[in-house]
Amino acid sequence: MKTESIVFKSETHQNLKKLLDLVVPGDSLLIMMYGSPDPDAIASAMALRELLHRTRGLSLCTMAATEPIRRLQNRELAAAMRLNIRLLGQIDPGAYRLAALVDAQPSFFGSRPPPLLPSLVFDHHPREGDWSAPFADVRPQYGALSTIMTSYLVGARIRIPRNLHTALLYGIKTDTDNFDRETSAEDIRAYTYHSRHANLRLIRRIELNQTPIRYLKYFDHAFHHMKHYRGRRVGFLGLVESPDVCVQVADFYLRLIGTRIVVVAGIVSERLIIIFRGDGYRHDCGAMAQQACGSIGQGGGHRSAARVEIPLDVLKAELRGDLSQQNVDRFLGMCLKKAPS
Numbered sequence: 174m175k176t177e178s179i180v181f182k183s184e185t186h187q188n189l190k191k192l193l194d195l196v197v198p199g200d201s202l203l204i205m206m207y208g209s210p211d212p213d214a215i216a217s218a219m220a221l222r223e224l225l226h227r228t229r230g231l232s233l234c235t236m237a238a239t240e241p242i243r244r245l246q247n248r249e250l251a252a253a254m255r256l257n258i259r260l261l262g263q264i265d266p267g268a269y270r271l272a273a274l275v276d277a278q279p280s281f282f283g284s285r286p287p288p289l290l291p292s293l294v295f296d297h298h299p300r301e302g303d304w305s306a307p308f309a310d311v312r313p314q315y316g317a318l319s320t321i322m323t324s325y326l327v328g329a330r331i332r333i334p335r336n337l338h339t340a341l342l343y344g345i346k347t348d349t350d351n352f353d354r355e356t357s358a359e360d361i362r363a364y365t366y367h368s369r370h371a372n373l374r375l376i377r378r379i380e381l382n383q384t385p386i387r388y389l390k391y392f393d394h395a396f397h398h399m400k401h402y403r404g405r406r407v408g409f410l411g412l413v414e415s416p417d418v419c420v421q422v423a424d425f426y427l428r429l430i431g432t433r434i435v436v437v438a439g440i441v442s443e444r445l446i447i448i449f450r451g452d453g454y455r456h457d458c459g460a461m462a463q464q465a466c467g468s469i470g471q472g473g474g475h476r477s478a479a480r481v482e483i484p485l486d487v488l489k490a491e492l493r494g495d496l497s498q499q500n501v502d503r504f505l506g507m508c509l510k511k512a513p514s
Contacts, residue, residue: 184310185321185324185325185328186328188308188310188325189325189328189329191308192293192308192325193228193229195271195292195293195307195308196225196228196229196271197229198229198230199229199230199231199232200225200229200231200232200270200271201231201232201233201234201268201269201270201271202222202225202231202233202234202235202269202270202271202272202273203234203235203237203264203266203268203269203271203272203273203289204218204221204222204234204235204236204237204272204273204275205237205238205239205261205272205273205274205275205277205287205289205291206218206236206237206238206239206258206274206275206276206277207238207239207274207276207277207281207282208238208239208240208277208281208416209238209240209241209242209243209244209247209415209416209417210238210242210247210251210258211244211247211276211344211347211348212246212247212250212319212340212343212344212346212347212348213276213317213318213319213344213345213347213348214238214275214276214277214318214344215247215250215251215254215256215258215340215344216319216322216337216340216341216343216344217275217276217295217318217319217321217322217344218236218258218275219254219256219337219340219341220319220322220323220325220326220337220340220341221273221275221293221295221322221325222234222236223326223331223333223334223337224322224325224326224329224331227329227331228329228331233268233269235259235264235268235269236256236257236258236259237258237259237260237261237263237264238258238259238260238261239260239261239262239282239287240260241260242258243414243415243416243417244415244417245383245385246379246380246383249378249379250340250343250379253336253339253375253379254336254339254340261287261288262288264288266288266289269289271292271293272287272289272290272291272292272293273291273292273293273294273295274287274291274293274294274295274296274306275295275296275318276295276296276297276298276318277296277298278294278296278298278300278301278302278304278311279291279294279302279304279306280301280302280303280304280471281301281471281472283471283482283484290306291306292306292307292308293306293307293308293309294306294308294309294310294311295310295311295318295321295322296310296311296312296318297311297312297313297315297316297317297318297320297321297348298311298313298473298474298475299313299459299473299474299475300313301473313475314357315357315359315360316345316348316349316352316354316355316356316357316360316475317344317345317348317349317360318344318348319340319341319342319344319345319348319363320345320357320359320360320363320364322341323341323363323366323367324359324363333370335370335371335372336372338367338370338371338372339367339371339372339375339376341363341367341371342364342367342368342371342376343371343376343379345360345363345364345367346364346376350477350478352364353453353477354453354475354476354477354478355453355475355476355477383421384421387414388418388421391410391413391418391421391422391439392422392425394408394410394411395408395410395422395426395437398498398502399426400502400506401432404431404432404433404434405432405433405434405435405436405509406426406429406432406434406435406436407435407436407437407502407505407506407509408422408426408436408437408438408502408505409437409438409439409498409501409502409505410422410437410438410439411439411440411498412439412440412441413439413440413441413446414441415441416439416441416446416448416480418439419437419438419439419446419447419448420437420448422437423435423436423437423448423449423450424450426450427450427451427452432452433451433452433454433455433456434449434450434451434452434456434458434461434509435448435449435450435451436448436449436450436505436508436509437450438501438505440485440496443484443485443486444482444483444484444485445470445482445483445485445488445501446480446481446482447462447466447470447472447480447481447482447483447505447508448479448480449461449462449474449478449479449480449481450477450478451476451477451478452477453476453477456476457476458474458475458476458477458478458479459473459474459475459476459478459479461479461509462474462479462480462481465481465508465509466481466483466508469483469487469488469491470482470483470484470487488504491504492504
């Protein structure tokens with residue numbers, strides 16, 4: 174496959190020129206990720222580092238996230254790529270002239286802005302909130318940010334290392350859920366291109382082990398407490414160790430016959446995390462999340478996958494301090510009634 178076939182959008186060429194004009198030779202860059210980094214965010218951060226290192230010769234580049242990597246596969250990916258992804262709260266912002274935000278937008282941080290306001294923003298989620306940056310490339314029509322970053326690398330005529338091919342392919346693979354979610358022709362072309370150069374055995378090894386045995390208690394809780402009506406499954410898991418718990422439970426229950434929408438919530442670090450998963454046919458999870466919880470929470474997503482975070486103090490005020498299983502289940506059910514059917 175010719176790499177030229179990947180670069181379809183003229184905006185990539187225009188954005189590449191604008192991006193390189195903002196970065197000076199020998200610059201210092203902090204690449205930020207929101208939440209616990211997933212493969213698409215990790216691969217996109219790697220791609221941005223490679224792009225700017227090759228074209229501008231960065232003197233300092235650090236990757237940092239607001240949360241540690243929790244999912245086992247993502248930790249294995251970072252280890253295989255030999256990455257040191259630090260916690261954003263432990264970074265000295267004064268050491269960097271520029272900050273970039275990948276796979277997220279400044280509005281995702283809510284009332285607690287990042288330590289260094291991003292000059293560069295790359296994302297593929299629908300644009301949310303009132304924010305601006307000197308450089309922003311937000312394209313929600315793409316299934317993965319890794320696809321967009323691929324077009325930058327190809328447009329800059331950079332020879333992509335095998336490990337970066339591997340990470341970008343895995344980023345596309347996971348964020349499109351093996352092309353079961355929203356996917357563009359560019360996603361497919363980029364995936365095909367990377368598949369000729371990536372370490373597919375490494376990806377296979379990473380994918381084999383997905384669910385820690387300690388997560389089984391959450392699946393058991395969901396089995397006994399999840400409500401089911403009109404093709405919608407809704408459940409509150411209580412206190413969970415990671416948002417990834419809610420993601421794995423929601424993904425599993427979406428596979429049950431007769432299920433069109435799954436909403437799974439759990440409390441993590443003074444926040445209620447709500448995960449929406451859908452079949453992508455009749456329902457738009459992103460729109461549903463915004464209409465259901467947008468007035469008291471932050472988040473969004475795509476047609477078949479979305480996430481909302483509600484600060485625990487806001488939730489307590491909404492529920493008059495009652496965070497019992499029954500009351501939170503009732504709250505989730507009421508939220509869904511507000512959403513489009």
